[in-house]
Amino acid sequence: MSYRNLPPDFREKHPSICVTVDPALTPSADIAKLYKESLDELVLGAEHGFDGVCINEHHGSAYAMMPSPNLLAAILSHRTSKAAICVLGNSIVFYNPPTRVAEEFAMLDCLSNGRLIAGFPVGTPMDSAYAFGQNPSMIRQRYQEAHDLIMSAWTADSVFPFQGRFYNLRYVNALPRPLQKPHPPVWIPAGGSVETWKWCAERDYGYCYLSYYGYAAAADLLEGFWREIDLLEKPRNPYRAGFMQMVGVAQSRAEADDLYGAAAEYFFQQSLHIDSRFVSPPGHSSEKSVRDRANSTLTRVADAKGGDGIGGIARDWVGIRDGGHVVAGNVDDVIEQLRELGRSLNVGHLMTMLQFGNMSHETACSNIRLFGERVAPALRDLHSEWGDHWWPSGCEGSAR
């Protein structure tokens, strides 16, 4: 839910889209319109062949104007009836105590009749350490404990005390409990932390790689997750994993260029214009991740191409399209690439970003309709031999 009306010289005149972004750049009247259009787009997706709708959480950021995803999830619970509601997620370290997350997610699960997917991100460095002032050196330790508290709150059959290192509550009794038993499926959105692979694999949580750089660049990272699954001798069920891909589908390749090129450039040049001051607070990444990232292909590519923050790989439409950051083209092009994505990454949950940058509401709706009606049906047979145990039990297609 990026703000869609940044000035053309935003990148030159402003250092960052988040943390220190000038509030005057995002007038509230525009945001009112953004929320309405975004909700309408998500509902349209639910009505046109999408199995679920997904929203996330960010703070102090015009990259995503969504500090409270649960508010929108509540609206979506009522405006949709079949689609999964994926909140990806609540940054659990930001809530004190974390039982607030247990309560609100349980409410959403009840409101939606068991269609909630509960996402527990650690939170980006920009959100957690700077916008929300959380001590980066303690975030991962607090996250583990917050998670344990939430899961206990959901599954306990009586009131219980919780005496932790960071959280101490004498009477934990989060009401309501979730509708789904023992709890909604838990998905962990990840951007490259190697500990998250093992953590998700051990707990049978969904592992979702949220990348802006396309599936070709994601193979190593997803394979890291699958290796952890192998080590635990669990089956490589593709529905364990999700991948986010930006998509622009049109009647022809030329039309795709016309419809999506400028919006993609806006996204990669403006929406991802993050001041490098806010990218690496100490302790936010574990030492293991720092070591692995220092050797990763992506880091070497980014360093070789230069650039700032996390938008430094491709910023022109041809580079964005040909680099696979956006899968764009006619229906057949998109189907072919997305089938390859699903196969090569062994991913069963494809999270498509069909509105990006400053794409107009009308174009986004057109993209959503065309994808839902022509592309989605051509992908359904992929991985159909597997049961989806990571899908809400209140939705069709769930094996829970």
Added chain:
Amino acid sequence: MNGPDERFSDVGGHAIRIWEAGAGPPIGYLAGTDGLLRWSPFLEGLSRSRKVVVPSLPGFPGGGAGHRDLDTLLDWLIATRDVLEAAGLLGGDLIATSVAAPLVADVAAIWPGAIRRLILISPFGYSDPSDAITDIWAQRPGDISGVLSSDPERHTASRRPPPDTDPIEWKITLTRGDEAAARYLYPFGDTGLINRLVRLSIPLLVVRGTLDRTVPLISAQRIAAAVSGPAQLLEVAGVGHLAELDAPDLLIEAVERFLAAASVT
């Protein structure tokens, strides 16, 4: 430079490095931002007339990874006192700089007799709302040296890995020190020290460089003014936050002048 002798001592289940060099009246030194990556000209100069003892704090270079066991300021103060004890520095004279300064100042305030005379260089610990301590954890790569030193190239050089050092592990060492400092100082670099300094009655010298872009003058002034014992504030012209890196000889002179004047019985 000759370099120090090195030993390790167990503190809280983690091995802490202790460097020692020189002979004469002993003085301890706790390094600040960056920790102590290598023996410095300041310490070498000081060791010509004194026995210089340099323990590492948890998480800082030479301090292992015990910082992750320390959650609260009280945890850090106890650990700091334990480090000083392991190094044989309790009851003696001490220099503490930058991010180490507030820990040592609090130890001196809370445990009478723990420190005899104290020199705080560019001290964190108090951040005034009118002129806050710079956010050292939100700097662009390449900018931090200019924030910490009046000679950014000298600071950059001081952080380069020694020959035959794995560059990735060196990066981890640097990051771990930042993480350790954040653990008790995030986000403002203020530990509430100002509320306890009235308990500090020992001779105190507070040093601040006029080009310090990290700790504002008001922080140093308020710290010097808050103690109940004899205190001086010394401003050193042309010197940045890492004053002993920028002007080691000037700082050695200042330390020796203070110790000569601050007589103890």
